Amino acid sequence: MISKTMEQALNKQVNREFYSAYLYLAMSAYFETANMKGFASWMRVQAKEEQSHAMKMYDFILARGGRPVLLDIEAPKTKWSSAGKVFEEVYAHEQKVTAMIHGLVDLAMKEKDHATFEMLQWFVKEQVEEEEHASAILAQVMCVGDVPGHLFYLDHNLGKRE
Ligand SMILES: [Fe+2]
Ligand SMILES: [Fe+2]
Numbered sequence: 001m002i003s004k005t006m007e008q009a010l011n012k013q014v015n016r017e018f019y020s021a022y023l024y025l026a027m028s029a030y031f032e033t034a035n036m037k038g039f040a041s042w043m044r045v046q047a048k049e050e051q052s053h054a055m056k057m058y059d060f061i062l063a064r065g066g067r068p069v070l071l072d073i074e075a076p077k078t079k080w081s082s083a084g085k086v087f088e089e090v091y092a093h094e095q096k097v098t099a100m101i102h103g104l105v106d107l108a109m110k111e112k113d114h115a116t117f118e119m120l121q122w123f124v125k126e127q128v129e130e131e132e133h134a135s136a137i138l139a140q141v142m143c144v145g146d147v148p149g150h151l152f153y154l155d156h157n158l159g160k161r162e
Contacts, residue, residue, distance in 0.1 A: 002064035006113055009104055010061050015071040016100060017054035021047045023093065026076040027086050034148065038159025039083060045161050053126070060119050084146035087138035094134050098127040 002010075028043035058068045080086045101123045108117040137158070144150045 002061065002066040002116065003111055003113065006107060006111055006116055007061060007064075007066040009107055010057050010066070010116070011069045011071065013100060013104060014054050014057045014061070014068060015073065016097065017050050017057065018073050019076070020093065020097065021050035021054065022073055023076040024050060024090075026078055027080070027090070030078065030080055030086065031083075034083075036083065036148065036151065036155050038155035038157065039086075039151075042158040042161050053123070056122070057119075060116075064115060082146045083148075083151055084138065084141045087134060087141055091131065091134040091138050094127065094130040098131060101127055 024043045024047040028040045028047060031037070031040035031043060061068050080089070101120060105117065105120050105124065108114075108120060137154075140154055141151065144154060
């Protein structure tokens with residue numbers, strides 16, 4: 001059985017994962033309207049992944065005899081000035097999420113909640129990848145030049161993500 005404190009903290013994280021999905025879907029919509037279909041498709045896949053993160057935690061709460069509580073999802077912004085600005089935000093956002101996950105690990109340790117600690121290790125590893133991907137794409141955008149005409153090849157490549 002999960003403690004109330006841990007349950008509340010995980011429910012908050014479920015909400016932040018859904019917010020991440022919202023944010024990436026908003027970025028996808030932005031790229032669609034900027035006619036950058038590959039970037040849009042990459043973001044759509046990313047949004048789906050974030051939903052699966054939320055559901056992974058949701059299912060864990062249930063498995064530990066807790067109750068998932070769905071909170072309001074904050075509305076993300078709708079406009080960015082360039083692909084580079086989008087990926088700067090992705091990278092910053094993922095760093096924030098990493099800090100949240102580490103905070104949850106600290107709490108699990110404090111509560112001696114081994115099951116939650118073990119579940120969270122998946123997220124710790126996932127965040128290493130998330131930050132790595134975000135910073136790599138940001139570096140590529142900056143390297144080719146953060147203007148739509150230069151990003152055609154990168155757009156094509158990102159569109160291959162499934
Ligand atoms: Fe996530
Ligand atoms: Fe993420």
